[in-house]
Amino acid sequence: MNLKDKWINDHFELYWDELYCYSCNIVRDRQLAEDVVQEVFVQIWNNFHQLSILDAKSYLMRSVRNRSILALKTVDFDTIQLETVYHTLTQNENLSEEEQGYYKEELVHLIFAKAKEVLPKRCLEVFQLRYGSHLSYKQIAEQLSISESTVDKQIHKAIKSLKTNLPYAIDVMTVLVFLSL
Structure with a gap:
């Protein structure tokens, strides 16, 4: 197994649950959260040799957060979802x-x-x-x-x-x- 495969497999197994839960708290949709996490790992796979990842967990959490926010732009909100997303994001990290x-x-x-x-x-x-x-x-x-x-x-x-x-x-x-x- 090459370095890229090992990195992806190790970090996928190690952080999948945490990344999935984090995305799910943001997007409030299980399938969309799964897609978000998978897209992050696919992006890393595609760009592995161009990336310089010093802290894998921080990088993955930030990537999932950003990808989740992008995913939200395609979702129609009801009041509950919107308020919950806003509170989740503001409690976990500062919003721009x-x-x-x-x-x-x-x-x-x-x-x-x-x-x-x-x-x-x-x-x-x-x-x-x-x-x-x-x-x-x-x-x-x-x-x-x-x-x-x-x-x-x-x-x-x-x-x-x-x-x-x-x-x-x-x-x-x-x-x-x-x-x-």
């Missing part, structure tokens, strides 16, 4: 600003989609003006010819409704603060 932005944007999209489903027309309109158009309470009140206290009540009603209607504990306020930036 681009990755943080991607997941926050997905959360925002889910919140607005749920808002369209569950909020009454006027409440949705106020919510969209506040968090979609970034208008102040005063600007919304002027535009809709209502009082600022009515705007405040509609925003509170929208947030309360979203918190109870989202199927998972998304921190709605954190995401909405992100929208306000």
Whole structure:
């Protein structure tokens, strides 16, 4: 057995379970996690002589993480999956600003989609003006010819409704603060 075959076989046997579990925690799909880990080893196989791997476990974990993130871009999320993926990634490693932005944007999209489903027309309109158009309470009140206290009540009603209607504990306020930036 040559050096490449030995390295691949030894590290595949040694780290397969850990790499698979790590990918599964990120992608939340067993088959996709298997594919991710296999793709990492195929990539190493194809480029073995060009690689300089000093710490095999770190290299493999980073490769699985990056490949898992790439795989996520092809997956349609529901709220539970998205929130879980975001928490898994932020707890295990720091996300790049681009990755943080991607997941926050997905959360925002889910919140607005749920808002369209569950909020009454006027409440949705106020919510969209506040968090979609970034208008102040005063600007919304002027535009809709209502009082600022009515705007405040509609925003509170929208947030309360979203918190109870989202199927998972998304921190709605954190995401909405992100929208306000």
